[in-house]
Amino acid sequence: MNKLSNDHKDVEFVNxxxxxxPVVAVDNISLSVEQGAFFSFLGxxxxxxxxxxxxxxxxDQPSEGDVHIGGVPVVGIPPHxxxxxxxxxxxxxxxxxxxxxxxxxxxxxxSPKPTAAEMNKQIDETxxxxxxxxxRNRRIWEMSGGQQQRVALARALIxxxxxxxxxxxxxxxxxxxxxxxxxxxxxLQREVGITFILVTHDQEEALSMSDRICIMxxxxxxxxxxxxxxxxxxxxxxxxxFVGKSNFIAGSISGVNxxxxxxxxxxxxxxxxxxxxxxxxxRGGDHASIAIRPELIAISPSNTxxxxxxxxxxxxxxxxxxxFLGEHTEYLINAEGIGDVLVLSPxxxxxxxxxxxxxxxxxxxxxxxxxxxxxDS
Amino acid sequence: MVMxxxxxxxxxxxxxPIGIIVLFSFNSGRNASxxxxxxxxxxxxxxxxxxVLESLTSSLIIAFSAAFLSSxxxxxxxxxxxxxxGPMKTMFxxxxxxxxxxxxxxxxxxxxxALVTVFDALNPLLAAVWPEGAEPPRLSLGYVSVIAxxxxxxxxxxxxxxRARIAGMDRSLIExxxxxxxxxxxxxxxxxxxxxxxAILAGFLLSFTFSFDDFIISFFVAGAxxxxxxxxxxxxxxxxxxxxxxxxxxxxxxxxxxxxxxQLLLRKNDTKKAAKG
Ligand SMILES: Nc1ncnc2c1ncn2[C@@H]1O[C@H](COP(=O)(O)OP(=O)(O)O)[C@@H](O)[C@H]1O
Ligand SMILES: [Mg+2]
Numbered sequence: 001m002n003k004l005s006n007d008h009k010d011v012e013f014v015n016x017x018x019x020x021x022p023v024v025a026v027d028n029i030s031l032s033v034e035q036g037a038f039f040s041f042l043g044x045x046x047x048x049x050x051x052x053x054x055x056x057x058x059x060d061q062p063s064e065g066d067v068h069i070g071g072v073p074v075v076g077i078p079p080h081x082x083x084x085x086x087x088x089x090x091x092x093x094x095x096x097x098x099x100x101x102x103x104x105x106x107x108x109x110x111s112p113k114p115t116a117a118e119m120n121k122q123i124d125e126t127x128x129x130x131x132x133x134x135x136r137n138r139r140i141w142e143m144s145g146g147q148q149q150r151v152a153l154a155r156a157l158i159x160x161x162x163x164x165x166x167x168x169x170x171x172x173x174x175x176x177x178x179x180x181x182x183x184x185x186x187x188l189q190r191e192v193g194i195t196f197i198l199v200t201h202d203q204e205e206a207l208s209m210s211d212r213i214c215i216m217x218x219x220x221x222x223x224x225x226x227x228x229x230x231x232x233x234x235x236x237x238x239x240x241x242f243v244g245k246s247n248f249i250a251g252s253i254s255g256v257n258x259x260x261x262x263x264x265x266x267x268x269x270x271x272x273x274x275x276x277x278x279x280x281x282x283r284g285g286d287h288a289s290i291a292i293r294p295e296l297i298a299i300s301p302s303n304t305x306x307x308x309x310x311x312x313x314x315x316x317x318x319x320x321x322x323x324f325l326g327e328h329t330e331y332l333i334n335a336e337g338i339g340d341v342l343v344l345s346p347x348x349x350x351x352x353x354x355x356x357x358x359x360x361x362x363x364x365x366x367x368x369x370x371x372x373x374x375x376d377s
Numbered sequence: 378m379v380m381x382x383x384x385x386x387x388x389x390x391x392x393x394p395i396g397i398i399v400l401f402s403f404n405s406g407r408n409a410s411x412x413x414x415x416x417x418x419x420x421x422x423x424x425x426x427x428x429v430l431e432s433l434t435s436s437l438i439i440a441f442s443a444a445f446l447s448s449x450x451x452x453x454x455x456x457x458x459x460x461x462x463g464p465m466k467t468m469f470x471x472x473x474x475x476x477x478x479x480x481x482x483x484x485x486x487x488x489x490x491a492l493v494t495v496f497d498a499l500n501p502l503l504a505a506v507w508p509e510g511a512e513p514p515r516l517s518l519g520y521v522s523v524i525a526x527x528x529x530x531x532x533x534x535x536x537x538x539x540r541a542r543i544a545g546m547d548r549s550l551i552e553x554x555x556x557x558x559x560x561x562x563x564x565x566x567x568x569x570x571x572x573x574x575x576a577i578l579a580g581f582l583l584s585f586t587f588s589f590d591d592f593i594i595s596f597f598v599a600g601a602x603x604x605x606x607x608x609x610x611x612x613x614x615x616x617x618x619x620x621x622x623x624x625x626x627x628x629x630x631x632x633x634x635x636x637x638x639x640q641l642l643l644r645k646n647d648t649k650k651a652a653k654g
Contacts, residue, residue: 057556088549095550
């Protein structure tokens, strides 16, 4: 990697491996995070997200490989000398200090130490940034989880780090607050322009906030890209399953014909899908799944023909469940030959057809070009 | 019903003698077994007795020094033990509990033998290296040996209390401090120490009480020094006076105050943590 391209990378991993005894927490991963990006590590619990973050913060050192922050190699440099700050999952606020003392902690470690007036000014500004003005003298245990969260954010942001690390920052908040904080974090990141690296197991959180997402599994990076890339072009079934909702028909590949791949399902019916951009090439006999997003499936009264639905495949089914979501209606349909299928039907279609109720028989269908044939892994 | 009667009997057995000491310390009569009405005359007598005052001063100096030393040494040991892993840790943990259980008389004899052996070896050496003409110092039993012995047996208390506090401490606080640019020493001073301080203070108070009340170990290693418990012991051989009861009551009051303070310190910490969590 040449020097020039290093300049706009805030964090880089080069073949980084981290072992804890026999456990390989991070397995030979390489990645780079652009300056000013909102980057997320997304994956199930235990896949190595926190470990990756701790390698950046310096709490752990890689067993192999190199970590760079702002183009500078940092392996062996202790946490207190790294230009990054972390928002801990449990906030880790100092209980023997009040809000202002907590937030000013990083400033007080500087040498030369800023003047009291300067520190107070910055503390007030940061409190305002996280909408906590007036909480200066609160004790930590006198605040709600959401308020503690904001103080933890302020305590990190006041130092203007090169990179802000957030380990499942919203996991402890209730649903409503979590949504609000997602929006706020995103706004805040744009406002301060600092690179944010977030760790989460919540795909919705990652999708709604990040510019780039790195999907991990068992210490490996499965795919990284923008939320849209991951949603539209998942490299395999694991990613498609993790990012957004999807229906899968499992089987094996019975034919490959350029942009159209035929998958023979377990009960013998053949479905056609296109390969995903950037995915490894599929060959005949490979285990694969047809993936189709719920919003790409059309729903009609029973025994409508495929042609009438403007679809390539159609099948009958029975509505098992219907959930009204305002803009959309979500149906769970038990379809002939493929089992339960999730269908998301937009409002304008619903008002035309009048909608369906549990127990109704319906026909569902989709166009082959909208389905993806994905490797089963 | 039987159980109830039984437990009442046990409590009476435990507390009636103490109650009698307290009551008789206010006796206006001269005879300890003959109650003649309330007065605080004996407190005045006790506090103006030069022997009492002298032994009280010794006891206070010893208790304070021993508590101070064992707080520092115990805390240091607890911090070091916390980093230790594996079989060595298990062994040290075990040894600490054993040292709390060791009877005072064993510590007394062991310390006496150890100190006397060391003094006997060092004194000729000191005399040999001392410049001609000057009087060489002679190490002997006294303040220092009592303080050393008390530090020894109270240190385990501090270790146990501080270790419990460290174990209950949130490890991410230390990481947060490092993350916020604090050097290891500043992290210790600004985060670890304030977090464990209540336990250290509780350890100090307990050590003080235990040292102040100790008779057995002091008796072995005090040499010519008289601590308050030793004075009480020697004076009751001349008969129990209301003065002794007054001293006993004062010691009881001081000990209870310190013990309760220590307990409150430890409790306060827990409630704070509970409120936070
Ligand atoms: N300090 C440690 N000692 C031993 N194993 C660890 C340690 N930290 C993490 N691991 C292991 O490494 C793997 C990844 O953990 P982690 O990075 O915390 O996952 P995530 O944050 O994605 O849930 C897990 O199997 C975990 O048990
Ligand atoms: Mg984690």
